[in-house]
Amino acid sequence: MTRYDVEATSWDLASDACDGPRELLLAPREVPLGGVRAMAVHRTLPQRELPTVGAWCFFDRFGPQDAVMRVEPHPHIGLQTVTWPLVGEVRHRDSVGSDVTISRGVLNIMTSGHGISHSEYSIGDGPVPLDALQLWIALPDSRRHGAPDFERHEGLPSVALPVVTGEPATATVVIGELSGAVSPATVHTPIVGAEVRIPPRSRVRVPLHREWEYAIAAVDGDVVAHAGRSGEPTALAPLDLLYLGIARDAVEVSSEEGAMFFLLGGEPFEDDLVMWWNFVGRDHAEIVTAREEWETGSGRFGHVVTHGDERIPAPPMPQVRLTPRRRRL
Numbered sequence: 001m002t003r004y005d006v007e008a009t010s011w012d013l014a015s016d017a018c019d020g021p022r023e024l025l026l027a028p029r030e031v032p033l034g035g036v037r038a039m040a041v042h043r044t045l046p047q048r049e050l051p052t053v054g055a056w057c058f059f060d061r062f063g064p065q066d067a068v069m070r071v072e073p074h075p076h077i078g079l080q081t082v083t084w085p086l087v088g089e090v091r092h093r094d095s096v097g098s099d100v101t102i103s104r105g106v107l108n109i110m111t112s113g114h115g116i117s118h119s120e121y122s123i124g125d126g127p128v129p130l131d132a133l134q135l136w137i138a139l140p141d142s143r144r145h146g147a148p149d150f151e152r153h154e155g156l157p158s159v160a161l162p163v164v165t166g167e168p169a170t171a172t173v174v175i176g177e178l179s180g181a182v183s184p185a186t187v188h189t190p191i192v193g194a195e196v197r198i199p200p201r202s203r204v205r206v207p208l209h210r211e212w213e214y215a216i217a218a219v220d221g222d223v224v225a226h227a228g229r230s231g232e233p234t235a236l237a238p239l240d241l242l243y244l245g246i247a248r249d250a251v252e253v254s255s256e257e258g259a260m261f262f263l264l265g266g267e268p269f270e271d272d273l274v275m276w277w278n279f280v281g282r283d284h285a286e287i288v289t290a291r292e293e294w295e296t297g298s299g300r301f302g303h304v305v306t307h308g309d310e311r312i313p314a315p316p317m318p319q320v321r322l323t324p325r326r327r328r329l
Contacts, residue, residue, distance in 0.1 A: 018213050018245045018246050018268060018327070020246060021227075021229075021246070021247050021248055022243050022244060023234065023242065023244070024049065024050065025240060025241070025242050025243075026044070026047050026049065026050060026240065026242075026243065027237070027239075027240055028042040028043055028044040028061075028239040028241070029042070030042055031043050031060075039062055039065055039069065039130070040062075041060050041061065041062045042060065042061045042239050043058075043059070044059040044060070044061070044217055045241065045264075047241070048325075048328065049327065049328045050215075050241075050243055050327060051273070051275075051325055051326075051327065052138065052269050053213055053215045053243065053264045053266070054189065054190075054192075054212060054213055054265055054266020054269060055138045055188075055189045055191055055266050055267075056135060056136070056138075056191070056193070056215075056264045057137070057138045057273060057280060058079075058135060058275075059133070059134075059217060059241070059262075060134045060135070061131070061132070061133055061134075061219070061239055062130065062131070062134065063087065063088070063129075063130045063132060064086070064129065064130070064131035065129075065130065065131075066128060066130070067130050068122055068125075068127050068128075069090060069120060069121060069122040069130060070121055070122075071120040071121070072307075072311055073095075073117045073118065073303075073304040073307055073311045073312065074311065075115060075116070075117045075278055075279075075290070075294045075301040076115070076116050076118075076278045076279065076280075077113075077114065077115050077116075077144070077278075077279045077281065077290050078138065078144045078279060078280035078281055079112050079136045079138055079139055079280040080109055080110065080111045080112070080136065080137040080139060080188075081109065081110045081112070081134065081135070081136055082107070082108075082133075082134070082135040082136070082137065083102050083109075083110075083132060083133075083134050084107065084132060084134075084135070084174055084193075084195070085102055085104045085132040086104065086131040086132055086219075087104070087129050087130065087131035088122065088123075088128055088129050088130040088132070089101050089102060089103045089123045089128075090102045090120050090121065090122055090123070090130070091120070091121045091123060092108060092110075092118060092119075092120055093118060093119050093121075093305050093306060093307065094116060094117065094118035094119075094148075094150055094304055094305070095116055095117045095118065095148065095301060095302025095303055095304050095305070096116065096148050096149065096150050096302070097305055098110075098118075098150040099305050099306060100152055102132075105154070106153070107151075107152070107154075107174055107175075107183070107185055108150070108151075108152050109150070109151050109152075109153075109175070109186070110148075110149070111143075111148060111150070111151075112148055113139070113144065113145065113146040113149065114144070114145050114146065114147070114148070115148065115290070115293075115301045115302070116148035116301060116302065117302055117304050117311075119304050119307060133262060135193065135264075136280065137175070137187065137189075137191065138271075138280050139188055139280070140188055140269075140270075140271065141271065142188065144280075148302070149186075151185055151186060153183070153184050156174060156183055156184075157172075157173050157183065158170050158171060158173065158181065159171050159178060159179045159181040161179070161196070161204040161205060161206055162204060162205040162207070163203075163204055163205075164203040164205055164252055164254075165201075165202060165203045165254075166200075166201050166202025166203060166254075167199040167202045168202075168204065169197060169199065169202065169253075170196070171197075171206070171263070172194060172196075173192070173194050174193045174194060175187060175191060175194075176190070176191040176193060176194075176265075176266065177192055178194045178207070178263070189266060189269065190212065190266055191265070191266035191267070192212075192263060192264070192265045192266060193262065193263070193265075194262070194263045195219075195261075195262055195263075196253070196260065196261050196262070196263055197258075197259075198221075198223075198253060198254065198259050198260070198261075199255075199258055200255065200256065201255075201256060202254065202255060203226070203252055203254035204252065204253060204254070205250045205251075205252050206250055206252070206253060206263065207250050208248045208265065209265075210247050210248065210249060212265050212267055212268075213243075213244070213245055213246045213265060213266070213267075214243075214244040214245075214248070214251070214263065215241050215244060215265070216236065216242045216244065216251070216253065216262075216263060216264075217239060217240070217242075217262045217263075217264060218236035218238050218239060218240050218259070218261050219238065219239070219260045219261055219262055220238060220259060220260045221259025221260060222235065222255050223235070223236040223259045223260075224236070224254045224255065225242050225252070225253050226251070226252040226253070226254065227244055227248075227251050227252075233254070246268070273324060274286070274287060274323065276318075276322055277291070277314060279291070283322075284322040284323070287322055291314045294314050295313065
């Protein structure tokens with residue numbers, strides 16, 4: 001088992017196929033967002049060694065902390081955003097007319113298609129407790145040029161996982177499918193994103209599809225994975241990511257004090273990705289065009305409801321050509 005720290009790099013990336021089981025432990029890095037969110041964010045994906053897990057290409061946690069969030073309108077292309085609150089509420093507004101409050105237990109998934117813009121504000125004028133996971137799913141060619149959309153789902157399905165020792169764990173299927181439970185959210189590739197809670201002094205078995213790749217991201221508590229051929233346990237610190245590769249029927253996970261982790265998985269994504277700022281594309285020229293259209297006020301990204309002219313300007317393009325980054329496994 002190998003452990004790496006995330007290296008601060010630009011987000012130009014691609015995925016190569018994995019050919020078997022892996023046990024790669026990766027640590028997050030802190031991303032201070034200053035005046036945008038006025039709060040620190042920990043980024044678990046993408047990483048230098050691992051740009052994607054299935055179609056998952058981005059995994060952030062903002063919080064836990066007391067903060068004022070003011071993310072002004074900004075654009076996206078080529079992806080779906082998945083917001084999964086842990087503590088607190090956030091107001092989401094977008095250019096397809098959505099104006100909703102995001103809260104614990106409710107899935108909010110925004111599909112950018114060819115282009116969308118949105119904003120995120122905490123509720124109230126002062127600092128409030130906030131903690132949430134925010135993830136991106138890369139869209140395949142069959143959907144990434146289509147119209148934008150927004151979905152909100154309550155009452156997500158849950159499934160009890162098989163017990164090895166102790167009490168059963170409960171998995172909430174946020175996105176995709178796990179052990180026969182299917183989220184109502186619209187997705188465009190075979191995928192899963194699930195919150196799993198393990199009771200104290202318990203060890204459970206998480207069923208997997210052999211042809212999919214998976215990773216475990218620790219969120220809270222003491223998460224221990226039993227995934228290596230040697231049988232040695234792997235302890236994950238909060239927001240560590242353990243990449244499991246493919247060709248597994250299941251993985252066993254335990255906790256002494258009780259824990260929660262997020263399971264990421266899916267069919268390995270076939271297309272090379274170039275990812276920069278808020279854009280997921282396929283080549284440098286596509287990113288340049290999207291940036292120019294945002295900066296010139298193109299109708300491609302619409303107008304976020306109830307906002308005026310406020311917006312986040314795009315950063316300057318790097319002085320190098322953006323190219324896909326391949327895995328180092």
